Amino acid sequence: MSEKIITRFAPSPTGNLHIGGARTALFNFLYTKKYGGKFILRIENTDKERSQKEFETNIIGGLDWLGLEYDESYKQSDRGEVYKKYIQKMLDDGKAYEAEDKVIRFRNPNTKIKFNDLIRGEIEFDTSDLEDFVIAKSLEEPLYHLAVVIDDHESRVTHVIRGEDHISNTPRQILIQEAIGAKRPFYVHIPLILAPDRSKLSKRHGAISLLEFKDKGYLSEAVINYLALLGWNPGTDQEIFTMKELIEQFDLSKIQKGGAIFDIKKLDWVNKEHIKRLPPEKQLEILLKSIENESYMTGEPELDVAKISWKKETPENTLKHLEEAAKIIEHGGNLMEYAEKVGKGNVLWPVRYALTGAEASPDPFTILEILGKEKSLKRIQNAIMVLKDAS
RNA sequence: GGCCCCAUCGUCUAUCGGUUAGGACAACAGGUUUUCAAUCUGUGAAGCCGGGUUCGACUCCCGGUGGGGUCACCA
Numbered sequence: 528m529s530e531k532i533i534t535r536f537a538p539s540p541t542g543n544l545h546i547g548g549a550r551t552a553l554f555n556f557l558y559t560k561k562y563g564g565k566f567i568l569r570i571e572n573t574d575k576e577r578s579q580k581e582f583e584t585n586i587i588g589g590l591d592w593l594g595l596e597y598d599e600s601y602k603q604s605d606r607g608e609v610y611k612k613y614i615q616k617m618l619d620d621g622k623a624y625e626a627e628d629k630v631i632r633f634r635n636p637n638t639k640i641k642f643n644d645l646i647r648g649e650i651e652f653d654t655s656d657l658e659d660f661v662i663a664k665s666l667e668e669p670l671y672h673l674a675v676v677i678d679d680h681e682s683r684v685t686h687v688i689r690g691e692d693h694i695s696n697t698p699r700q701i702l703i704q705e706a707i708g709a710k711r712p713f714y715v716h717i718p719l720i721l722a723p724d725r726s727k728l729s730k731r732h733g734a735i736s737l738l739e740f741k742d743k744g745y746l747s748e749a750v751i752n753y754l755a756l757l758g759w760n761p762g763t764d765q766e767i768f769t770m771k772e773l774i775e776q777f778d779l780s781k782i783q784k785g786g787a788i789f790d791i792k793k794l795d796w797v798n799k800e801h802i803k804r805l806p807p808e809k810q811l812e813i814l815l816k817s818i819e820n821e822s823y824m825t826g827e828p829e830l831d832v833a834k835i836s837w838k839k840e841t842p843e844n845t846l847k848h849l850e851e852a853a854k855i856i857e858h859g860g861n862l863m864e865y866a867e868k869v870g871k872g873n874v875l876w877p878v879r880y881a882l883t884g885a886e887a888s889p890d891p892f893t894i895l896e897i898l899g900k901e902k903s904l905k906r907i908q909n910a911i912m913v914l915k916d917a918s
Numbered sequence: 919g920g921c922c923c924c925a926u927c928g929u930c931u932a933u934c935g936g937u938u939a940g941g942a943c944a945a946c947a948g949g950u951u952u953u954c955a956a957u958c959u960g961u962g963a964a965g966c967c968g969g970g971u972u973c974g975a976c977u978c979c980c981g982g983u984g985g986g987g988u989c990a991c992c993a
Contacts, residue, residue, distance in 0.1 A: 539993045574992055630991050647923070656921060656989090664991050671993050695922060695988040718924080718986095725985060753930095756942095760931055764941050783931080785924050786986065793930065793943045799956045814956085837951085863953075872951050879952075890954050 532564030533685045536590075536597070537675070539571040540582035543736035544589035546789060547690065547720045547728050550754040554717055555688045556595045557755070557777040567682055568600035573674050575604075589737040593747050594770065599682075603674050610669040613677050613707060614662070622706040623662060631666075632659040633703065640698040645686075645715045646782050652698040660699060676700050680709035688715040691786070692727065715779060718758050719786040728789065744817050749798035756797075758783045767800045818889065818897070828884025828906065832917040835910055837876035846914050848874045849881065853907045856900060862892075881910030 536552040538544065544552075559566040568590065572578035583602075590597070603610075614631060617623040626632045637655035644650055662673040669677075679687065694716050704711055722728050740750050752768050760783075761768075761776045768776070802810060818824060836845040852874060855862050866874035879891035882903060888894065895903050 537993090541993070571993060577992065628991080644923095650922075652922070661991050668991085670991070675993090690987095691923065692987055693993095696993090698922095716923085721986080723929090727987070756930065758930090762932070764932085766930095766942060787931090788929060790929050790943070795956090796943055802956070810956090817956095866952095870951060871953095875952050875954095887955070890952065892953065 530685060532559055532562045533567065533683055534559045534564065534688055535567040535569050535679070535682065535684050536595075537569040537571050537678075537689075538586050539574070539577075540579055540586060541574065541577040542582055543738070544586040545728065545735060545737060546754060548586070549589060549593060549737045549750075550720060550757060551688065551690055551717065552590060552595050553593070553751060553754055554715075554759070554777075554782075555686075557774055558686065558688060558779065560774045561777050564685075565598045566596075567684070568597040569678055569682075570600070570602040570604075571671070571674065572602055572604050573669055573671060578604075585736060585738060592738065592741050593751055603669075603678065606674075606678070607667060607669075609681065610663070610674060610677055611666050614666055614669065614673070617662075617706060620706075624659075626659075626661075629665070630661045631663040633662045633699075633706070635659050635702065638702075640701050642697060642701060642711070642714055644694075645713055645779055647694075647716060647784060650694065650697075652695075654698050654702060657699065662703065672696065672699050672703060676703040676707070676709060679712060680704065680707065684712050686713045686715055688717060691716045691719050715782075718783055720757055721786045721788045723788055725786070725788065744813065744820070745794070745798050746801045746813075749794065749801040752801065753794045753797045757787045757789065767797065767804075814889070821883070821885070821888070823883040823885060823888070823894075824897075827909075828882070830881070830884050830910055830913050832913055834886065835877050835880055835914055837870075837872040840870070840873045842914055842917070844873065845877050846911060849877055849907055849911050849914070852878050853904055853911070856895065856904060856907070877910065878907065881907045 534555040536548075536555050538548050538552075556566055558564075568587075570583055570586075572583070614623065617633075618625070618631070621634065623631050623633050635654060635657055639651060639653050641649060641651045660672070661670060663669045678684075697714060697716075701711060703709075720728055737750070741747070748769065751770060751773070755768065755773050755777075756766065759777070759781055761778075762781055765772075802813060805813070822828065832842075836842055840848075848869065851865060852862060854860070855865055862874070862878070875891050879888060879894060880886075882891060882894045882898060898906070
């Protein structure tokens with residue numbers, strides 16, 4: 528290795544950290560850790576109107592939850608003097624000029640810019656399509672392209688790993704680099720994470736805060752694992768990874784070119800697989816916490832008459848079983864004994880369904896205990912009523 | 919619309935010129951007559967289209983088509 532790898536994740540605090548941003552951060556992190564480099568977090572808040580402290584907190588909280596530690600961090604709002612120096616120099620050199628409308632524009636040399644993207648190969652743009660774009664509102668107010676180039680230059684960033692939506696920004700940034708004599712980093716434009724309709728993920732389609740996954744009880748290891756698999760694969764059949772394994776196996780050449788749709792069902796499966804690998808006591812803790820949020824814990828279950836009876840059992844018999852079960856529960860009798868006598872499923876299924884309204888849930892005895900006698904009996908009576916109404 | 923990127927099952931993907939095109943999720947069917955099910959088994963499901971190159975193309979080239987991104991004094 529001739530040069531130490533330096534990467535950065537550069538979110539703008541104009542929104543919460545969502546899965547797309549989280550995956551970009553993850554890829555930067557994995558690549559850096561694999562080669563023992565340095566990973567920088569840079570908060571891009573040159574837009575004072577749209578940037579909010581709340582989003583900054585959310586982004587940092589999200590990275591922290593995922594365990595994506597950075598070696599260094601800074602905010603663009605703290606670097607006004609640095610940008611000012613560069614803008615003045617560009618003005619002095621004639622690389623930029625103050626336009627009549629009081630903004631500072633880049634003097635576009637109108638050349639062809641060709642760059643090599645590490646996962647897409649050579650990409651060429653004719654920058655004469657671009658006008659003299661604005662690089663700063665004033666000496667004190669730099670804009671995105673300028674700030675990015677200066678920061679990457681001063682931080683000696685070697686690899687710019689970012690979303691594919693930045694491909695069209697690259698030629699402008701290269702133009703600025705050349706104007707200030709900065710070295711060109713390697714570019715790695717990773718595919719976008721898509722909404723189910725294949726459009727870019729936006730708030731509309733659930734570009735929800737990453738932290739909501741935490742609130743919903745997902746394991747950060749599972750989220751990391753699933754995100755890594757969106758657009759990357761190890762070339763083997765392995766699908767469940769620890770962070771350590773991801774770092775070992777991560778490879779830019781295995782990154783996909785096309786966008787990938789986020790599939791919550793697969794995340795659920797990955798999450799399940801990670802839970803299975805946890806010690807039993809930890810699993811219990813997760814189970815208990817997940818039950819708290821179930822609909823049957825927060826409200827009354829809604830029953831579908833057709834689902835009350837177990838498989839081929841008749842509604843008449845089910846009615847009888849439920850009435851009997853209610854009696855047994857009321858007097859603290861042995862429900863299992865009765866169930867074994869007339870067929871376990873015939874009794875246990877309707878009881879559990881009456882209590883939860885769910886096809887999948889913990890077993891009836893656990894639910895009975897959690898709900899308590901009074902609430903449980905009320906729900907069973909309700910199921911009996913629903914059954915009677917239907918006949 | 920201009921410019922740019924992309925294209926294998928519904929979804930995530932393997933294949934780096936020679937495979938019955940493999941795996942996973944999901945779906946569907948069935949088993950375990952629910953103290954356990956965050957289970958087990960099985961089934962269906964794909965190379966966008968048209969030209970080349972080649973003994974041989976999912977794979978390489980060209981052209982379509984389709985999808986996406988981007989065109990701010992936002993990032």
